[in-house]
Amino acid sequence: MIKKAIGYVRVSTSEQGRSGLGLKVQESDIKEFCKNEGIELIKILSEVESGKGFDALEKRPVLSQALNCAKKESAYIIVNKLDRLGRDVAFISSLMANKIPFIAAQLGRDADPFMLHLYAALSEKERELISTRTKAALQILKARGVQLGNQTNLNEARLKSNAINKKLASDFARTVSDIIEGYRIKGLSMGNVANELNKLGVKTRRGGQWHASTVKNIIDREKTV
Numbered sequence: 001m002i003k004k005a006i007g008y009v010r011v012s013t014s015e016q017g018r019s020g021l022g023l024k025v026q027e028s029d030i031k032e033f034c035k036n037e038g039i040e041l042i043k044i045l046s047e048v049e050s051g052k053g054f055d056a057l058e059k060r061p062v063l064s065q066a067l068n069c070a071k072k073e074s075a076y077i078i079v080n081k082l083d084r085l086g087r088d089v090a091f092i093s094s095l096m097a098n099k100i101p102f103i104a105a106q107l108g109r110d111a112d113p114f115m116l117h118l119y120a121a122l123s124e125k126e127r128e129l130i131s132t133r134t135k136a137a138l139q140i141l142k143a144r145g146v147q148l149g150n151q152t153n154l155n156e157a158r159l160k161s162n163a164i165n166k167k168l169a170s171d172f173a174r175t176v177s178d179i180i181e182g183y184r185i186k187g188l189s190m191g192n193v194a195n196e197l198n199k200l201g202v203k204t205r206r207g208g209q210w211h212a213s214t215v216k217n218i219i220d221r222e223k224t225v
Contacts, residue, residue: 007044029080077102
């Protein structure tokens with residue numbers, strides 16, 4: 001029977017502004033889960049990812065502290081989502097080897113080690129597929145004349161007939177929607193998807209910056225196809 005727990009929340013520098021990934025949101029999820037499940041939450045420890053190689057315990061001082069505290073208190077580690085512990089299956093497995101049980105609030109208290117390991121493996125595979133699809137979509141955009149990172153984009157297309165422009169718009173929407181869908185699967189809001197597209201250097205069909213409204217337009221266009 002789970003009675004006590006140490007909460008652990010984590011963000012990377014780039015994630016701090018994203019909807020659903022902030023420290024306060026994670027803390028709120030953990031507190032609500034413990035309240036609903038009747039678990040005594042001893043404390044919540046926060047960590048900000050410092051850079052590459054973060055899926056290594058020696059580079060996670062706060063997580064190490066959480067593990068030691070959980071061992072001392074005979075408590076569980078609770079995160080709101082499994083990827084807050086790590087994004088790598090091998091790293092998740094190494095944490096399991098510490099014999100300190102942990103709970104992902106998103107999966108519930110009944111998720112056993114096998115289920116957690118399986119979920120971690122599926123999540124890792126999903127990220128690989130999203131990355132592959134995003135790279136493929138970017139290559140298609142380049143092949144179609146979309147100049148990534150350049151403010152002037154598809155100027156010639158704008159001078160063509162309405163029929164050609166409509167086809168270009170549909171083709172562009174269909175291709176960039178693969179990237180958008182990947183980010184939406186990860187739980188990003190439309191505004192945060194726009195931020196990610198801007199970071200990638202992908203311009204809108206008219207050569208501008210992405211906003212929540214332009215992301216929504218692409219999603220709505222694909223729904224009508």
